[in-house]
Amino acid sequence: MSKSTLTLNERRLKRRNIAYKTMGQCFIWLVLILMYIPIMVLIVYSFTKATNIGTWTGFSFGLYSDLFTSKTGHEIMVALGNTVLIAVISAVLSTLLGTCGAIGAFYSKRKAKEVIETTTQIPVVNAEIVMALSLTVMFVFIQSYMLGGSNVFGFWTLLFGHMVLEVPFVYLSVKPKLEQMDPALYEAALDLGCTQGQALRKATLPEIFPGILSGFMLSITLSLDDFIVTAFTRGAGLLSGDKNISTLSTLVQEKIKKGPIPPEMRALTTLIFVVVLLIAIGITIYRNRTVKKVRKGREG
Amino acid sequence: MEEKQTIIALKHVTKSFEDGVTVVDDFNLDVKEGEFITILGPSGCGKTTTLRMIAGFELPSSGEILLNGQDISLLPPNKRPVNTVFQHYALFPHLDVYDNVAFGLRLKKVPVETVNRKGEKVIKMKRLPAKVIDEKVARALHVVDLDEMEDRDVSTLSGGQQQRVAIARAIVNEPKVLLLDEPLSALDHKMRKDMQVELKEMHKRLGITFFYVTHDQEEALTMSDRIIVMSRGVIQQIGTPEDIYNEPVNAFVADFIGESNIYNGTMMSGTTVRFIGGTWTCPKEEGFEVNEKVDIVIRPEDVLLGQEGKGVVDGVIVGKIFKGVHYEFTINVGKNEVLCRDTHDHEVGAKVSISVEPNNIQLMHKKLTINEFTDAVIDKANNVIIGEDAYECDVTQLLTGSHLDEDGYLISKDGKKYDLNGCPVIAEIALDKVEISDDLSSGNTQGEIIAAVWIGDHYQYIIRTEDEEDFIVNSPYSWMVHDTVALSVAKEDIVLRLKKGIEDYEID
Numbered sequence: 163m164s165k166s167t168l169t170l171n172e173r174r175l176k177r178r179n180i181a182y183k184t185m186g187q188c189f190i191w192l193v194l195i196l197m198y199i200p201i202m203v204l205i206v207y208s209f210t211k212a213t214n215i216g217t218w219t220g221f222s223f224g225l226y227s228d229l230f231t232s233k234t235g236h237e238i239m240v241a242l243g244n245t246v247l248i249a250v251i252s253a254v255l256s257t258l259l260g261t262c263g264a265i266g267a268f269y270s271k272r273k274a275k276e277v278i279e280t281t282t283q284i285p286v287v288n289a290e291i292v293m294a295l296s297l298t299v300m301f302v303f304i305q306s307y308m309l310g311g312s313n314v315f316g317f318w319t320l321l322f323g324h325m326v327l328e329v330p331f332v333y334l335s336v337k338p339k340l341e342q343m344d345p346a347l348y349e350a351a352l353d354l355g356c357t358q359g360q361a362l363r364k365a366t367l368p369e370i371f372p373g374i375l376s377g378f379m380l381s382i383t384l385s386l387d388d389f390i391v392t393a394f395t396r397g398a399g400l401l402s403g404d405k406n407i408s409t410l411s412t413l414v415q416e417k418i419k420k421g422p423i424p425p426e427m428r429a430l431t432t433l434i435f436v437v438v439l440l441i442a443i444g445i446t447i448y449r450n451r452t453v454k455k456v457r458k459g460r461e462g
Numbered sequence: 463m464e465e466k467q468t469i470i471a472l473k474h475v476t477k478s479f480e481d482g483v484t485v486v487d488d489f490n491l492d493v494k495e496g497e498f499i500t501i502l503g504p505s506g507c508g509k510t511t512t513l514r515m516i517a518g519f520e521l522p523s524s525g526e527i528l529l530n531g532q533d534i535s536l537l538p539p540n541k542r543p544v545n546t547v548f549q550h551y552a553l554f555p556h557l558d559v560y561d562n563v564a565f566g567l568r569l570k571k572v573p574v575e576t577v578n579r580k581g582e583k584v585i586k587m588k589r590l591p592a593k594v595i596d597e598k599v600a601r602a603l604h605v606v607d608l609d610e611m612e613d614r615d616v617s618t619l620s621g622g623q624q625q626r627v628a629i630a631r632a633i634v635n636e637p638k639v640l641l642l643d644e645p646l647s648a649l650d651h652k653m654r655k656d657m658q659v660e661l662k663e664m665h666k667r668l669g670i671t672f673f674y675v676t677h678d679q680e681e682a683l684t685m686s687d688r689i690i691v692m693s694r695g696v697i698q699q700i701g702t703p704e705d706i707y708n709e710p711v712n713a714f715v716a717d718f719i720g721e722s723n724i725y726n727g728t729m730m731s732g733t734t735v736r737f738i739g740g741t742w743t744c745p746k747e748e749g750f751e752v753n754e755k756v757d758i759v760i761r762p763e764d765v766l767l768g769q770e771g772k773g774v775v776d777g778v779i780v781g782k783i784f785k786g787v788h789y790e791f792t793i794n795v796g797k798n799e800v801l802c803r804d805t806h807d808h809e810v811g812a813k814v815s816i817s818v819e820p821n822n823i824q825l826m827h828k829k830l831t832i833n834e835f836t837d838a839v840i841d842k843a844n845n846v847i848i849g850e851d852a853y854e855c856d857v858t859q860l861l862t863g864s865h866l867d868e869d870g871y872l873i874s875k876d877g878k879k880y881d882l883n884g885c886p887v888i889a890e891i892a893l894d895k896v897e898i899s900d901d902l903s904s905g906n907t908q909g910e911i912i913a914a915v916w917i918g919d920h921y922q923y924i925i926r927t928e929d930e931e932d933f934i935v936n937s938p939y940s941w942m943v944h945d946t947v948a949l950s951v952a953k954e955d956i957v958l959r960l961k962k963g964i965e966d967y968e969i970d
Contacts, residue, residue: 350546354540
C-alpha cells in the first residue's frame with residue numbers, strides 16, 4: 163500500500179502505535195537498568211583496593227588475590243563453604259521430604275489432605291522471625307530439659323532450621339504438578355505390570371520432576387540468602403571448629419558491626435554473579451539445543 | 463465348532479462406595495473366549511466401575527470375578543493378565559512411542575532354564591532380551607498401522623495416532639482380555655467411524671477377548687458380538703445387537719438403543735392392545751393379561767403412513783426432516799407424537815393415517831412400582847402439569863437448600879435465581895399416595911376406573927383420566943370398574959426430577 167492511500171486517521175493511529183511502543187520499550191529498559199546498575203557498580207569497584215566504596219585507587223586484581231590469601235579472605239571462604247554446604251544438604255533433604263509429603267497428601271483422603279495442606283502452608287505466610295524464635299526456644303527447651311544443659315546449637319540445629327524453612331516451598335511447587343497429572347497414568351503403569359513402587363517411579367516421578375526441580379532450586383536460594391533463621395539456630399560449625407558457624411550473611415553482619423564491609427566481599431560477590439550468569443546461559447543453551455534423536459536399538 | 467470356553471465370569475459382583483451408594487448391583491456375566499462384548503449405558507450407570515473392577519483398580523464389595531475359573535477379584539492390577547485402553551489414552555508423555563509400547567514388556571519376567579555352576583539345570587526368572595522386545599514392539603505397531611513412528615514423541619501425535627499407540631501398548635503384552643474404556647470418545651466423528659471398523663478387524667485378527675465400555679449405542683451395535691445394557695448399576699438386558707434392537711425387554715433399553723416410539727398401553731385381549739387412542743393388533747404373546755399395563759415400542763422405520771382413515775389412527779404431520787435416504791416425520795396423534803421414517807415425501811400439515819405390522823409392535827411388561835409421568839411440565843404458579851391437570855407440588859426439591867421468593871422464582875443456597883416456568887420434568891407418585899374419592903367436586907382430576915385387581919390385602923386400580931393419563935392406585939377400598947372417581951395427590955407426595963440441568967433455567 164502506497165503512503166498516499168493512508169487516510170489521516172490511519173496515519174494518526176500508526177503514529178500513536180509507534181508512540182506506545184517506544185514508551186513500553188523505554189519502561190523495560192528503565193527497569194532493567196535499575197536492576198543491573200548496582201551489580202555493575204559492584205563489579206567495577208571489585209577491581210580497586212579502596213576500603214571505602216566510592217574512592218578509586220587505581221585498577222588492581224588485589225581484592226581477588228586477597229580473597230584467597232588474606233585472613234579476612236580465609237574467613238570469607240570458610241563462610242562460603244558453610245553456606246554452600248548447608249544450602250545443598252538442606253535442599254536435598256527438604257526436597258526429599260517435601261516431595262514425599264506432597265505425594266502422600268495427594269493420595270490421602272480429603273479430610274487428611276486439607277489438614278496437611280493448611281498446616282504446611284502456615285509457615286510460608288508466617289513471619290520468618292516467628293519461626294526463627296520458636297526454633298530457638300524449642301532447641302533451648304530440648305537442651306535444658308532433655309539433654310541436661312549440654313549445648314545443642316551447632317551445624318545440625320542450623321540444618322534443621324533451614325529444612326523447616328524450605329519444606330513448605332517444595333511441597334508448594336510439587337503439589338500443582340501432581341494435580342495437573344492425568345491420574346490414569348499411575349493406573350496405566352499398574353495395568354502394564356508395575357508394582358505400586360515401580361508405578362510411582364516410572365509414571366508419577368517423571369511427570370512431577372519439573373516441580374521437584376524447581377522446589378530444589380527454590381530451597382537452595384532460600385538457604386543461601388537466609389539470615390534470620392541462621393542467626394537464631396547456629397552454633398559451632400563443621401568447617402570452622404569451636405566458634406559459632408558463619409555463613410556469608412552472618413559474617414557480613416558481624417564485620418559491619420566493627421567496621422566497613424570487608425572489601426574482599428566485592429570480589430566474591432562478583433565471582434558469584436559470574437557463576438550464576440554462566441549457569442543461566444548454560445541452561446538457556448541446553449533448552450534451545452536442537453534435539454537430535456538416535457533411532458532406537460533396531461538391529462538390521 | 464465346539465463351544466468356546468468361558469474366560470471371564472462375574473458372579474454377583476456388587477460395588478458400593480463408602481457413602482452408601484451402590485454403583486454396580488449384583489452383576490452376573492459369562493464372557494466367552496474371543497468374544498467382543500460391550501457394556502452400554504448412560505453415564506453414571508456403573509459400566510466404567512465394572513470395567514475397573516475387572517482391571518483391578520476397584521475391588522468389588524461382594525461377589526467374585528473369575529478368570530479361567532480362578533478368583534482374581536482381590537489381585538492387584540499388575541498381577542492380572544488383562545490390559546486396559548484408557549479413555550484419554552494415558553500415554554506416558556515423557557516417553558516416545560517405542561518406549562510407551564515397550565513399557566509392559568520391559569517389566570515382564572519369563573522363566574529361563576540355565577545351568578548353574580554345579581552343572582544343575584535351574585529355572586530363573588529373567589527379563590526379556592532386547593531383541594525379543596524389539597520384535598514384539600514392531601509387530602504391535604504394525605498391527606495398529608504405526609510402523610516407522612516409534613521415535614516420535616507422543617505429544618506430536620494426533621488423537622487417532624495416540625489412540626493406536628494406547629492399543630499397541632496394551633496388546634503387546636498379549637493379554638487374555640483387552641479392556642477398552644470408551645476409547646473412541648475423544649475422537650472426532652469421522653475418525654471414530656474408521657476406528658470402529660479397525661477395532662473390529664483387530665479383534666478378528668488377534669482373537670483376544672475385547673471388553674468394551676461405551677455410552678454410544680451406534681458404536682455398540684456396530685462392533686459387538688454381545689451387548690449388555692446397564693442402567694443405575696443393574697443389567698437391563700444381555701443379548702446380540704439384533705436382539706437388543708429388535709426385542710428390547712423394557713422401555714429403558716428401547717429408548718436407549720436407537721430412536722423409538724414408546725407408549726403406555728393397555729392389553730384389550732390376547733392380541734389387541736390400546737394406545738394413543740387406537741386399538742392395535744399385536745402378536746400373541748404369553749404372559750400378558752387383559753387390562754395389564756404395558757410399554758409399547760415401535761421403531762420409526764416400522765411406522766407405515768397411509769391415506770387418512772385407512773389406518774388404525776389418524777394424525778397430522780407437524781415436522782419433516784430430510785435425512786438423505788429417507789425423511790423423518792413427526793406426526794401428532796391427539797397429544798401423542800409419533801416418529802416415522804419413510805422414503806416417500808409428504809407435506810407438513812398433511813393428514814395421514816398410521817398403521818403398524820403386528821409383528822413390529824413390541825410389547826413389554828411394565829413394572830407397576832410407581833406412577834411415572836415423563837412428560838410433565840412446571841407451570842407459572844410452580845404447579846406440575848400432568849396431562850392437562852395441574853397438581854400442587856414442592857419445586858424446591860429440585861435443588862437442595864433452595865427456597866421460593868415472593869415472585870415465585872427459585873432461589874438457590876448461594877443466591878442464584880431460577881425461573882422454572884415451562885421446565886420439563888419427570889413426576890413420580892407412589893402407588894399408595896393417590897387418594898380416590900366418590901366426591902367428584904374434590905381432588906385434582908377425575909377418571910374412570912378401567913381395571914381393578916385384588917392383590918393380597920389391597921386393590922390395585924388403573925384409572926384413566928379424561929386426557930388419557932393412567933394412574934395406578936393401591937387402595938384398601940373397593941370400587942367398581944367403570945366408576946368415575948376423583949383423584950387427588952398431596953403436595954409432598956409428588957417427586958420431581960429435572961430432565962435438563964438446573965443451570966438452563968438460571969436468570970439474572
